[in-house]
Amino acid sequence: MKMGLMDKLNNDANLTRSSQPMKQRKEDEGRGQLLLDSIEEHGVPDNVILLTENAYRRGGRQIGASLVGAVFGSMFFLLPIGLMIVSLFGDAFVLVPCLGIFGIPFFWFGSRLAGPAFQNLTNPDPLEDVVEMLWYDSRHRFLAGIEHTSDAETGQEYYPELSYGIYLKDGDEIAILYDTPSEGGMTNGDRRVCLWDPQSELESYVVLNLQWFGYYEEEEARERARFFARKLRLRFEHEENEITGWNMEVVNPGGGFLITRGSP
Incomplete structure (x- = not known):
């Protein structure tokens, strides 16, 4: 018998929370694309919810x-x-x-x-309307970022694309990192709610930025952090300057002077 998309999505439903804690994050070996195809062909499954939706326009002559x-x-x-x-x-x-x-x-x-x-x-890039959606499959503890693109002039919609697929693992948390405004107003600062892995062996503890806010939108950021923590069933305790997002044991094991490029 040929296995359908939903059967493939649900065939390992009992292998997540009931299993032993994962030491390493499970790689997405096709679940993200299966979820995308299932949503497009059959609608949103009962165990899948939309966490964020962000619309913007890109391309064109700037x-x-x-x-x-x-x-x-x-x-x-x-x-x-x-x-x-x-x-x-x-x-x-x-x-x-x-x-x-x-x-x-x-x-x-x-x-x-x-x-x-x-x-x-x-020769500018084509002008496109983009909608980024973040879906969460609670049965498999899986996050999928899906991008919907359409031609801004004709309205023609293209088939969605999978931006990323991330499995949650035991020990993950929700955190808020903030960058304070610079003196003289050169930069405005910001806050971001992110998926945080305190056991990460990579350069950054940040697994995924979930949502961005202005620096002074402190309560709005905390409200969304609690929302993500509730939906993903994760703890929310960490709220620090973004410098703490770097895993210093990896990026600066000697403890010397450090210059970093970009944000963690």
Whole structure:
């Protein structure tokens, strides 16, 4: 007998909470795609709930940002080139090779700024309406991020795509990490509710960012954290600066001076 999608989804329903605690997080070996196909073909199963839904628009020609990138990127190109031209007219030929070598990092950085900017101005990505949905399969303790995309001009909908699939494991928690605003208002700061693995052996304890908030939306963030904790049946106790999201035993085992790129 051929096994259907729902049979495949439910065939190991008794292998999660009743089993011994998992030391390692189980890999998604197809359950996310099965869940996506099942929702599309048969509707939402009884044991699956929608946790978050985020709609936005992407692609298209970003004139303002692209012009800024093109101008600043071109300046990094023009500076060493201008110095070489001045050296040629000033009979300082010996400086031209030196300036060429000196200009390599300028050319590289300028291309990183100007290249995507000119690409967006001349050949922008298609304008799309995107809806990101986070589904939770309580029977298998499984999270699936599914992206629905449609053409912003024609309204044509494309088949959804699976962004990620994550199994929960014993010991997971819900946490809030915050980044305080900088002095002078250069950055506004933020808060985020995330899935937290205190036993992680990776660089970060953050498994998944669930929802973002402004820094001063403290109570709203806590309310959503309690919501996720209730739905996922996890503890919510950790609320700290985002620096605590780094697993220092991995990223800085020697305990020396540390510079990190991005957020955990």
